[in-house]
Amino acid sequence: MAQTLNNRQIADVFDTIADMLQLKGEIIHRILAYRRVAETIRELPRDLRALAAEDKLNEIDGVGKVLAEKISELLETGELRFYHELAQEIPPGLVEVLRVNGVGPKKAMLFYKELGIASIPALEAAAQAGKLRNLSGMGSKSEAKILESITALARRTNRVRLDTAWAAAEKLLRPLLQLPGVIQGDIAGSVRRGKSTIGDIDLLIASYQPLPIMEAFVHHPDVTRILGQGETKSSVELENGLQCDLRVVPPERYGTALSYFTGSKDHNTRLRERARDRGLSLNEWAFTPLEGGAEVLCASEPEVYAQLGLPWIPPELREDRGEIDLAAQGILPRLIEIKDIRADLHMHTTWSDGKLSVRDMAWIARERGLSYIVISDHSQSLGVANGLSVERLRAQREEIRAVDAEFAPSLRVFQGVEMEIRADGSLDYGDDVLEWLDVVIASLHSGLRQPREQVTARLLNAIRNPHVDIIGHPRGQMIPDREPADLDMDAVFGAAREHDTALEINASPYRLDLDDAHARRAAEMGIKIAVNTDSHNGDGFTALRYGIMTARRAGLRPEEVINTWSVESFLAWLRQ
Ligand SMILES: [Zn+2]
Ligand SMILES: [Zn+2]
DSSP, rough: OOOOOOHHHHEEEHHHHHHHHHHOOHHHHHHHHHHHHHHHHOOSOOOOHHHHTTTTGGGGOOOOHHHHHHHHHEEEEEHHHHHHHHHHHHHHHHHHHHTTTTTHHHHHHHHHHHHOSSSHHHHHHHHHOOOOOSSEEEOHHHHHHHHHHHHHHHOOOSSSHHHHHHHHHHHHHHHHHTSTEEEEEEEHHHHHHHHHHEEEEEEEEEOOOOHHHHHHTTOOOEEEEEEEESSSSEEEETTTTEEEEEEOOGGHHHHHHHHHHHOOOHHHHHHHHHHHHTTEEEEESSSEETOOOOBBBOSSSSHHHHTTTTTOOGGTTTTSSSSHHHHHOOOOOOOOOOGOOOOEEOBBTTTTOOOOOOOHHHHHHHTTTOOOOEEEEEETOOOGGGGGHHHHHHHHHHHHHHHHHHHTTEEEEEEOOOOOOTTTSSSOOOOOHHTSEEEEEEEEEEESOHHHHHHHHHHHHHHHTOOOOOOOOOOOOOOTTBBOOOOOOHHHHHHHHHHHHHEEEEOOOTBBBOHHHOOOOOOOOTOOOOOOOOOOGGGGGHHHHHHHHHHHTTOOOOGBGGGGSHHHHHHHHHHH
């Protein structure tokens, strides 16, 4: 039997097809159809296999009959005839050449036809040998530019984590906000939308005096290369290869610009369509009446949305996943906020691999305004993390009870554990131990690459155990490098709902697991969600903002997240 492809692999095939069609000079609509479906599949909270089995492939947004057949063919055979036919004309290696800045489909085909170039290394070699400059439409200048782009590409291959981008963005923006003539400024783009990985940073400032701001920006000590410096836009590269664009706009246009540069692209497209229906064209500067007339300027984002007959939409929702319809109907969810959070249910201390004592963690938690916490150190078989034997678990209980007595009633401290789901599927403590722990989190840390049936069965075994309250970082992904385990999420969600086991959004920016799409689907099924920081030190608590952004991207309301509950409600749920 052919190897079964997962969602991500199928999305990659469609993306490559879009690239190949682009190289062929196909019409843009056809290219976009593949591009969009690749993106949809990549973020789909359900398995294509499961959808195919239910005959529901064509219910996926943007998937018609033709694409549904192609997905089925890929699922059944692991191959796609259409792809192989295309590959006869356009070598798949050629698509990577398109990633080089300044090389569009026309040039890529020119290099291929004239010089047989079908990869970036081949392109680099040809440029170094001076072979490109004599081709039609090329010159030594454009040849040098291509070499430069290839070097830049090598530096910035991967996307960075949200926290890395956020910290870099704040560090760049903060000094600019102190400059004279600056009225306001924001981080825009995917950082503002809280995506788990970031491709580049967008900053926006309102001012009538852009030049000194641009000057300060490009000379920030973190800047390693100036990519461009202008009056309205400047671009720089940071040491880690991250690109950062700053735009300075007049204050009366700030709202339009902020909405435009926050994105997403798809959300903006929908806003433009809505504007057109109202006889307006919309770009980053203003609304302009289609029939002619004066521009409509918006100094703030709510004004932009009001112009479209909509309430302001939180940035985390701006992904064209139905938020505009909800807004139009006045039924946008009241999204969870940091201030709704009363508890953190997952953290480590010096009893396992944490850096601080139980008392220190309690003290910091109280300072941060929490009203209850769960200490959840690692269990015995996680030797690398100094996991707790049953005896040490009992000894820890004494200490936690003492700290609880000291901090109550302003902060309650409970004893939990982050229990290993062992590679053989068994749990790390027997029921005789689990029953006296206040809270049990079960997590996968090993055997994440096991086949789907095996790794899913392990997780299901934990979910079904009546003592297990929460599944920690359910899919086991690490950002940006480690793919999630190949879990049957339909089965996981089904069991979690049946057994009332909560699933975690682990707020660590290395995890953000569940991701937004899965958390949304879980909550829609009525599964309880926990947003926990998994802190290993005092700084760890600051990760809460990333978990909350992920929860907001999932459209979660406060009541759907158990960390917002009163301690009484939480204890009542545990007792059930
Ligand atoms: Zn863990
Ligand atoms: Zn942990």
